[in-house]
Amino acid sequence: MSHLNVLREGNGPIVVLSHALGCDLHMWDGVAEQLARAHTVVRYDHRNHGRSEVVAGPITLQTLADDAAELIVREAGGEPVHFVGLSMGGMTAQALAAKHPELLRSVVIANSSSHYPDQTPWRTRVETVQAQGVGAIAAGAVGRWLTPEYVSTPEGAEVARQLTETLAGTDAAGYIASCNAVAAIDFRESNRAIAVPCLVIAGTRDEATPPAMSEALAAAIPGSRLAAIEAAHLSAVERPVEFSQMLLDFWRGL
Numbered sequence: 001m002s003h004l005n006v007l008r009e010g011n012g013p014i015v016v017l018s019h020a021l022g023c024d025l026h027m028w029d030g031v032a033e034q035l036a037r038a039h040t041v042v043r044y045d046h047r048n049h050g051r052s053e054v055v056a057g058p059i060t061l062q063t064l065a066d067d068a069a070e071l072i073v074r075e076a077g078g079e080p081v082h083f084v085g086l087s088m089g090g091m092t093a094q095a096l097a098a099k100h101p102e103l104l105r106s107v108v109i110a111n112s113s114s115h116y117p118d119q120t121p122w123r124t125r126v127e128t129v130q131a132q133g134v135g136a137i138a139a140g141a142v143g144r145w146l147t148p149e150y151v152s153t154p155e156g157a158e159v160a161r162q163l164t165e166t167l168a169g170t171d172a173a174g175y176i177a178s179c180n181a182v183a184a185i186d187f188r189e190s191n192r193a194i195a196v197p198c199l200v201i202a203g204t205r206d207e208a209t210p211p212a213m214s215e216a217l218a219a220a221i222p223g224s225r226l227a228a229i230e231a232a233h234l235s236a237v238e239r240p241v242e243f244s245q246m247l248l249d250f251w252r253g254l
Contacts, residue, residue, distance in 0.1 A: 005051035010036030017043040018089030024050030030240025048174025065095035110201035122183035198224035
């Protein structure tokens, strides 16, 4: 496993938070503040992101799931955890739940997808980053991550600035490897075998992973629940209190 930057807070049942492509563990600041009141919250930077190690060469989402599995074993000492992933983190959750169900009490898959039938947008993004760097796609990406109404507030404007800075500062080669891993996902069959309790969260205004993708996820995973939140792609950033309450309600019913 690559060296991962990890932040641990609070006490209680363990929750692991897995962030989106081009973000870092601070994407979860608002949610972690809510959950740490009654949980041990473990959040981390994916490899090639934030303060975690940049590892040369190609990766897959299974690579990221194996990173997460080793982190859970180390941080939880064999105790199953609640795993919450958004976007690329939600893809990590899908791979993890299929391969390592014994590590999980539940999974939450937010603003994510199980498959991209058209990889052209991803190829275009990779070509842009190869030619111009990650900064060239940062403003456009963040524009899809948050609603204009939220960004028009002082809080939202500052969050957008921080997200843009984080994305632009991501290692270009590591970002490209992660983009290629995301573009290649296909969990449509493996999701049918997921047996751990699962909540799927859709953003009603998510352009990056539209609600139909969440609906397909929930339809494939046996016994899963589908919820919606009025937000764009980074629903946990824009609506942290509402997002956290969805998690707490879900866990309470297990």
